[in-house]
Amino acid sequence: MDEILEILEKDGRTTPEEIAKITNRSLDKVKKAIRKYEREGVILKYKAIINKELIRDEDSEVRALIEVRVSPEKDLGFDHVAERIYRFEEVKSCYLLSGTYDLLLIVEGKNIHTVSQFVAEKLAPLENVRGTVTHFLLKKYKEDGVILKHKEENKRITISY
Amino acid sequence: MISERVQRLEPSGIRAFFDMVLGMKDVISLGVGEPDFVTPWQIRETGIYSLEQGFTSYTSNKGLYKLRLGINRYLKSRYGLEYCPENEILITVGVSEGLDLALRTIINPKDEILIPVPSYVSYGPVTELAGGVPVYVDTRAQNFKLTPKILEKSINRKTKAVILNYPANPTGISYAKKELDEIKKVILKHELLCISDEIYGDLTYDFEHTPFPTLSGIKNRTVYLNGFSKSYAMTGWRIGFACGSEEIISAMTKIHQYTILCAPITSQIAAYEALQTAKKSVEEMKREYRRRRELILDGLNNLGLECVRPDGAFYVFVSIKKTHLTSLDFAQKLLKEQKVAVVPGTAFGKDFDDYIRISYASSLENLKEALNRIGEFLKYLNLIKN
Numbered sequence: 001m002d003e004i005l006e007i008l009e010k011d012g013r014t015t016p017e018e019i020a021k022i023t024n025r026s027l028d029k030v031k032k033a034i035r036k037y038e039r040e041g042v043i044l045k046y047k048a049i050i051n052k053e054l055i056r057d058e059d060s061e062v063r064a065l066i067e068v069r070v071s072p073e074k075d076l077g078f079d080h081v082a083e084r085i086y087r088f089e090e091v092k093s094c095y096l097l098s099g100t101y102d103l104l105l106i107v108e109g110k111n112i113h114t115v116s117q118f119v120a121e122k123l124a125p126l127e128n129v130r131g132t133v134t135h136f137l138l139k140k141y142k143e144d145g146v147i148l149k150h151k152e153e154n155k156r157i158t159i160s161y
Numbered sequence: 162m163i164s165e166r167v168q169r170l171e172p173s174g175i176r177a178f179f180d181m182v183l184g185m186k187d188v189i190s191l192g193v194g195e196p197d198f199v200t201p202w203q204i205r206e207t208g209i210y211s212l213e214q215g216f217t218s219y220t221s222n223k224g225l226y227k228l229r230l231g232i233n234r235y236l237k238s239r240y241g242l243e244y245c246p247e248n249e250i251l252i253t254v255g256v257s258e259g260l261d262l263a264l265r266t267i268i269n270p271k272d273e274i275l276i277p278v279p280s281y282v283s284y285g286p287v288t289e290l291a292g293g294v295p296v297y298v299d300t301r302a303q304n305f306k307l308t309p310k311i312l313e314k315s316i317n318r319k320t321k322a323v324i325l326n327y328p329a330n331p332t333g334i335s336y337a338k339k340e341l342d343e344i345k346k347v348i349l350k351h352e353l354l355c356i357s358d359e360i361y362g363d364l365t366y367d368f369e370h371t372p373f374p375t376l377s378g379i380k381n382r383t384v385y386l387n388g389f390s391k392s393y394a395m396t397g398w399r400i401g402f403a404c405g406s407e408e409i410i411s412a413m414t415k416i417h418q419y420t421i422l423c424a425p426i427t428s429q430i431a432a433y434e435a436l437q438t439a440k441k442s443v444e445e446m447k448r449e450y451r452r453r454r455e456l457i458l459d460g461l462n463n464l465g466l467e468c469v470r471p472d473g474a475f476y477v478f479v480s481i482k483k484t485h486l487t488s489l490d491f492a493q494k495l496l497k498e499q500k501v502a503v504v505p506g507t508a509f510g511k512d513f514d515d516y517i518r519i520s521y522a523s524s525l526e527n528l529k530e531a532l533n534r535i536g537e538f539l540k541y542l543n544l545i546k547n
Contacts, residue, residue, distance in 0.1 A: 003448065006448070011525070011526075018456070018525075021455055021456055021459050022451075022453070022455040022525070023455070155199075156193055156195060157183065157193075158183060158185075158188050158190040158193065158502055159179050159183065159190060159192035159193060159502050159504065160192070160193055160194045160195060161194045161281065161283075161330070161504070161508065
């Protein structure tokens with residue numbers, strides 16, 4: 001993987017100037033490379049990883065992982081039915097998997113009730129959906145490589161040879 | 162009560178400064194001589210598991226055979242360097258112990274040991290404790306590199322050995338193979354020994370690291386010191402290794418068995434795991450350090466602070482001549498005014514009072530903030546305008 005991507009994946013706020021500096025490339029080249037990645041969809045979006053465990057306010061949401069068994073369609077395979085499902089805005093992620101079920105969804109809703117409603121009223125009745133299993137998420141320990149804890153204190157002594 | 166030999170050790174001013182740093186909160190530290198990474202998880206997990214399994218005993222004096230074999234394989238595949246795991250490799254408690262053993266093993270009273278300065282803090286004192294005489298070779302006029310010419314000039318009939326350290330603490334400089342070859346010729350010509358501390362070898366950024374004993378004809382005159390602290394972020398585990406001829410390693414083992422017995426078994430098991438699986442983590446850390454080096458060099462350059470571009474390790478030795486402050490004064494004031502910690506140059510040689518050591522083993526974010534603060538500090542000293 002290009003070093004530029006490695007740096008941005010770690011900290012999306014690193015500026016092109018800083019990247020040019022620390023990788024010893026020209027600013028122009030770095031900017032061009034980033035634009036190209038954005039255009040091609042290699043870099044999709046820049047966003048913050050928020051530790052929602054720490055903001056238990058009124059808009060906090062619940063998340064569920066939903067296993068979905070579907071029947072593929074002739075000529076279209078899974079893609080068409082997957083699209084019918086991932087178009088719902090409640091669906092935050094959607095993956096096709098090998099194994100005992102076909103699609104894995106990550107669904108977000110205001111509370112358990114809204115998520116159950118989504119499953120019962122929108123997802124399960126779909127023609128090609130043969131069954132669903134809903135797992136509510138209880139606690140997040142790690143997301144996208146980041147361990148979700150209060151900032152760890154520095155364990156090194158502050159000065160040494 | 163205290164022996165004269167011990168009373169002579171270490172300037173006390175720096176100790177007081179260190180205590181001052183340790184007693185202060187919210188300091189951004191560029192004064193740390195160890196990685197800011199935590200040991201990769203798979204290594205830590207192996208240590209924990211070994212404890213659960215009940216591996217809590219002594220090991221053989223030389224260290225676990227499988228670890229010595231692992232080191233033998235690592236050196237062979239990485240550098241084409243061969244040491245026999247049975248009798249040419251000794252597991253030590255960090256490179257610090259290896260250095261102490263090597264010096265105590267070779268020094269007769271009043272033997273002279275050549276130490277290029279600035280140098281790591283322990284070389285001189287440990288030489289003195291072993292009854293030898295440290296002879297400091299000032300390298301600043303050669304961009305902190307030992308050259309055959311100044312080496313030759315420092316040798317007399319009492320000279321016993323040269324200590325090399327590359328990439329170096331505190332300057333980060335290293336040597337290309339050709340330069341090492343020239344040094345080697347002088348060592349061979351005068352039939353000296355070489356103690357080569359290559360703990361930062363894996364952290365060489367612009368060219369391939371050449372271990373001293375891989376040069377032709379010098380292996381039997383070299384004690385090669387290395388360890389796990391810096392490349393695997395394992396400083397607190399205290400595992401190093403010394404390699405050399407059977408003669409010298411068995412002599413070093415004599416002292417080791419009476420003073421240390423063996424390195425801790427948990428750490429040895431974890432170190433073995435590091436050799437097996439942590440290559441990817443090492444490469445990642447190295448890339449991160451290289452980025453930090455570019456950031457800090459660029460920042461220092463913008464502030465008008467001069468330094469020699471480091472080739473490896475994670476240090477820059479920065480000239481503070483234009484501030485007209487002593488290095489201790491500079492470090493104390495910077496700490497007080499801006500809460501940034503650096504190590505005064507005198508720690509690495511008494512004549513380096515116009516330098517400070519900056520360690521860039523700190524996150525990019527911290528380094529940026531520290532550079533800003535140093536900028537503010539220079540403004541406060543009226544050395545730069547807005």
